[in-house]
Amino acid sequence: MIGEHIKQIRKKRKMTLAELAERSGFAKSYVSSIERNRQTNPSIQFLESISKELDVSLNYLLYGDKNDDVLDKDWQHLIQKAQNLGVSKEKFREYLEENKENDGYKSNL
Incomplete structure (x- = not known):
């Protein structure tokens, strides 16, 4: 499934397999x-590199359109910056x- 998502996204980005491989360093x-599902357990380093080169979240790379909770790019960048x-x-x-009292923010975090 992951391989199929990678292939779909890569083709949508009009990127060749060779280009993706070179840019990702694999x-x-x-x-x-991976794309042909011959290798089904890619490393997290591979997935992070591929998601970066394809400009999609890891979540989208793993689950595709099935996940309605995909964050927009601003949130993704903000979260990544906080993690870094x-x-x-x-x-x-x-x-x-x-800070929830200051903003009137209420949640069950």
Whole structure:
């Protein structure tokens, strides 16, 4: 399933297999084996690199259109930036809880 999503997205982006392989830093034969579902357990590094080169979220890469909860690019970039800065989910939840009175924000985080 992952391989099919990669292939669909790559073709939609008008990118050849060789281009995707070169840009992602993985061998063309490896990318091909993933796309053809011969290799069914790609590493997280592979998936992250491919999702970056195809400009889609990991979630979309894994689940395609079936997931209605795909975040827009601004949220994706904001979340990625927070992760890169070492902000944990717990710390983010704490921040929201501390600031919900100020914004009138109510949630069951």
